[in-house]
Amino acid sequence: MNILVTGGAGFIGSALCRHLAADPRNRVINLDKLTYAGNLASLRAVEAAPNYRFVRGDIANEALVGALLREEKIDRVMHLAAETHVDRSIDGPGAFVETNIVGTFHLLKAVLGYWRCLDAEAARAFRFQHISTDEVFGDLPLDAGLFSEETPYAPSSPYSASKAASDHLVRAWHQTFGLPVLLTNCSNNYGPFHFPEKLIPLTILNAIEDKPLPIYGHGSNVRDWLHVEDHVRALVEVGRCGRVGESYNIGGRAERTNLEVVETVCEILDRRRQRANGARHRDLIVFVTDRPGHDRRYAMDISKIERELGWNPAESFEAGLARTVDWYLENEWWWAPIRSGAYRGERLGTLVAA
Numbered sequence: 001m002n003i004l005v006t007g008g009a010g011f012i013g014s015a016l017c018r019h020l021a022a023d024p025r026n027r028v029i030n031l032d033k034l035t036y037a038g039n040l041a042s043l044r045a046v047e048a049a050p051n052y053r054f055v056r057g058d059i060a061n062e063a064l065v066g067a068l069l070r071e072e073k074i075d076r077v078m079h080l081a082a083e084t085h086v087d088r089s090i091d092g093p094g095a096f097v098e099t100n101i102v103g104t105f106h107l108l109k110a111v112l113g114y115w116r117c118l119d120a121e122a123a124r125a126f127r128f129q130h131i132s133t134d135e136v137f138g139d140l141p142l143d144a145g146l147f148s149e150e151t152p153y154a155p156s157s158p159y160s161a162s163k164a165a166s167d168h169l170v171r172a173w174h175q176t177f178g179l180p181v182l183l184t185n186c187s188n189n190y191g192p193f194h195f196p197e198k199l200i201p202l203t204i205l206n207a208i209e210d211k212p213l214p215i216y217g218h219g220s221n222v223r224d225w226l227h228v229e230d231h232v233r234a235l236v237e238v239g240r241c242g243r244v245g246e247s248y249n250i251g252g253r254a255e256r257t258n259l260e261v262v263e264t265v266c267e268i269l270d271r272r273r274q275r276a277n278g279a280r281h282r283d284l285i286v287f288v289t290d291r292p293g294h295d296r297r298y299a300m301d302i303s304k305i306e307r308e309l310g311w312n313p314a315e316s317f318e319a320g321l322a323r324t325v326d327w328y329l330e331n332e333w334w335w336a337p338i339r340s341g342a343y344r345g346e347r348l349g350t351l352v353a354a
């Protein structure tokens with residue numbers, strides 16, 4: 001199978017490229033603009049593989065996308081390229097509209113043009129997989145049920161609004177033009193190669209460096225956590241057996257408050273390393289002013305993907321988190337240039353993330 005992955009230099013995209021390229025029957029084309037979040041160091045394991053190719057470019061470049069689709073005879077597009085950090089979407093929503101909405105529109109146009117020229121058999125087998133988030137469903141009260149695939153969209157942040165818009169565009173390209181699409185909405189991912197502005201890597205790295213561990217508000221916001229490798233497996237299953245035009249919720253059945261997540265990281269680190277004077281890592285926690293429009297809770301009902309495709313999360317949150325902490329402890333070569341500012345001139349480590 002010839003697969004075009006967009007955003008393959010990001011956190012989830014790079015995990016997907018590593019997974020797909022491990023199967024020699026796949027040919028993986030990674031199209032990524034390399035924004036601040038794109039990092040080719042995350043692809044070191046596959047960069048020399050004969051079935052992997054990296055192309056630097058923008059999903060909004062229809063001519064480039066069209067040429068790639070034709071040249072590589074693409075059977076499947078897996079669309080992950082996006083601006084993804086909620087805090088950044090509050091400070092500068094323009095890039096989110098440009099990439100997540102306008103970029104997805106141009107990508108869809110290029111893909112539709114290509115798909116219409118395929119022979120009948122190839123057109124039937126072709127899939128456009130759109131990777132989205134649980135945040136499109138908005139704020140879930142602490143005492144309410146779970147988001148299902150039928151939950152109405154009610155995004156709160158510029159990020160989630162732009163992802164919601166892209167989901168609608170993808171559905172429209174199916175309903176109106178017949179493009180064979182599949183959508184997935186996934187909960188918060190964690191795991192290796194996660195950019196250190198997000199809650200878990202920021203907490204691990206600040207704790208290692210004895211820096212404050214910032215938590216929004218009282219730390220009571222609840223997220224449902226899934227290991228990135230479980231997400232990748234789900235995406236492959238949806239691509240293989242998902243029903244065209246359908247969307248599937250993906251989640252970890254691991255609801256935790258932000259405070260619980262940070263405290264668990266601290267407990268794992270207490271077992272791995274000693275701080276000076278016998279202090280505990282949790283002593284570094286500081287509560288900071290809450291983010292505007294901060295949704296209280298996201299939680300996914302994953303019964304549809306379990307029932308139809310037999311997928312469920314394999315890794316428990318505590319085991320996956322311990323593995324992730326160990327990965328950061330062992331892979332300073334990856335994160336040190338990002339933290340020091342040697343990477344793209346951005347200095348990280350004081351950002352507040354959740």
Ligand code: NAD
Binds near residue numbers: 036
């Ligand atoms: P990320 O920010 O780590 O990576 C995004 C990648 O997209 C980067 O490599 C970046 O360079 C690339 N990119 C940005 N704009 C581009 C453009 N115009 N053209 C080409 N490439 C571009 O993101 P992530 O956390 O890996 O998320 C990937 C996808 O999964 C996103 O669509 C996101 O909405 C979705 N998602 C993420 C999570 C999560 O917890 N991280 C959960 C559910 C869904």
